[in-house]
Amino acid sequence: MRVHLVQPGSGELTYEIRNIVNVAEKLQKCGVTINWENIGDPIVKGEQIPAWMKEIVAQAVMENDTWGYCHTRGVLATREFICRTTNQRGGAQITPDDIIFFNGLGDAIAKIYGCLQPEARVLMPSPSYTTHTLGEIGHANAPALHFRLQPEHGWHPDMEELRRQVTNNPTICAIMIINPDNPTGMVYPKETLQQIVAIAREFGLFIICDEVYNNIVYNGESTVPISDIIGDLPAIALKGISKEFPWPGSRCGWIEVYNGHGDDQFSKYVNLILTAKMNEVCSTTLPQTVLPAIMQHPRYQHYLKERIELYEKASNIIYNYLQAVPELLVNRTNGAFYMAVAFRDGVLNSRQTLPIQNQEVRDLVESLVNQPGVSPDKRFVYYTLAATGICTVPLSSFATDLQGFRVTLLERNPAETERIYQTLAEKIREYLAS
Numbered sequence: 001m002r003v004h005l006v007q008p009g010s011g012e013l014t015y016e017i018r019n020i021v022n023v024a025e026k027l028q029k030c031g032v033t034i035n036w037e038n039i040g041d042p043i044v045k046g047e048q049i050p051a052w053m054k055e056i057v058a059q060a061v062m063e064n065d066t067w068g069y070c071h072t073r074g075v076l077a078t079r080e081f082i083c084r085t086t087n088q089r090g091g092a093q094i095t096p097d098d099i100i101f102f103n104g105l106g107d108a109i110a111k112i113y114g115c116l117q118p119e120a121r122v123l124m125p126s127p128s129y130t131t132h133t134l135g136e137i138g139h140a141n142a143p144a145l146h147f148r149l150q151p152e153h154g155w156h157p158d159m160e161e162l163r164r165q166v167t168n169n170p171t172i173c174a175i176m177i178i179n180p181d182n183p184t185g186m187v188y189p190k191e192t193l194q195q196i197v198a199i200a201r202e203f204g205l206f207i208i209c210d211e212v213y214n215n216i217v218y219n220g221e222s223t224v225p226i227s228d229i230i231g232d233l234p235a236i237a238l239k240g241i242s243k244e245f246p247w248p249g250s251r252c253g254w255i256e257v258y259n260g261h262g263d264d265q266f267s268k269y270v271n272l273i274l275t276a277k278m279n280e281v282c283s284t285t286l287p288q289t290v291l292p293a294i295m296q297h298p299r300y301q302h303y304l305k306e307r308i309e310l311y312e313k314a315s316n317i318i319y320n321y322l323q324a325v326p327e328l329l330v331n332r333t334n335g336a337f338y339m340a341v342a343f344r345d346g347v348l349n350s351r352q353t354l355p356i357q358n359q360e361v362r363d364l365v366e367s368l369v370n371q372p373g374v375s376p377d378k379r380f381v382y383y384t385l386a387a388t389g390i391c392t393v394p395l396s397s398f399a400t401d402l403q404g405f406r407v408t409l410l411e412r413n414p415a416e417t418e419r420i421y422q423t424l425a426e427k428i429r430e431y432l433a434s
Contacts, residue, residue: 156189197231201233209237377394
């Protein structure tokens, strides 16, 4: 082309959670049976949506209103319901005008970072969910700024590093956290959240808190929504129904803006996000419309509880198998439905392999892992995928120097979870010994 179409380095931004699907599908055609442990879609893993929930949606489809545009901010009755739910906790108070609906949180994330000027940076956890990282890197056209989540300390953040990053980088305007965390499954303690809020207040920052898994916690843990502890500090919380209902195909998420009018710059920024949304007119009307009816249904809490119990059981099964491998740093998860596992330093190398009987499969995998710049954990993930059909995601694809892998907790059958992770643990030992 006569001019460059993308910025330098743009081709380096990848979404490995989806990229590996392309490889797995090629392996399927070669006869490999795939266990999809890579992506957080409960429907793909066999989640059965209850009849009462489908009936609510079916009845709403019969109403003409659900076929039309809604307000750019979202369906008013739904925003009023969300306000009541948030405000009754007694923390930061919001009105329906403090809520904006989006076509999934990917849409919200793109606008949250895209509406910042390039020089305004958001401090991210590492590892961090890919969509946040790519959104921040894309808006700034610069490497991400991170604070470390520590696998040796239950994935809790390194608060000294967080403060040091804020102190040494005057362009930082906000701190982003995911609570419960993706990819690690860690739940932020209240005291840690209070420390982060105190740093933000001291340096004049705002908070971005992705709370899409806020109601999915287990192993005796509980979450503290950011609105409950921020006081008068400006903040944005991201929420949605993709994981909780679950209805990922609805592409329905929203932001709650706290203390949106206390700072002139923050107020202009939020208004710019709304203006960007106006260019799309609105988000999809149907899932917004049914949200209050589903969440207030008498069976909803019991249904959610049953699902969470399955995630807890899967988490503990996976932990028990993988923590028995001494070369791994494994933490029991307490929220969301993911587990991140790190290899100890130096145990991976570029010579390790697994036996693969199918020559076509072996040729495909080796053509991928022997390319320049392939990280050791990506090599491990592709070999185990080819040898076992277990599809995981390299941990290094989550904006971290750590080598490891991320799995989901979504398998519905505990016996199958046992089989998958007993197999994976065995193959890890075999791979490391090769």
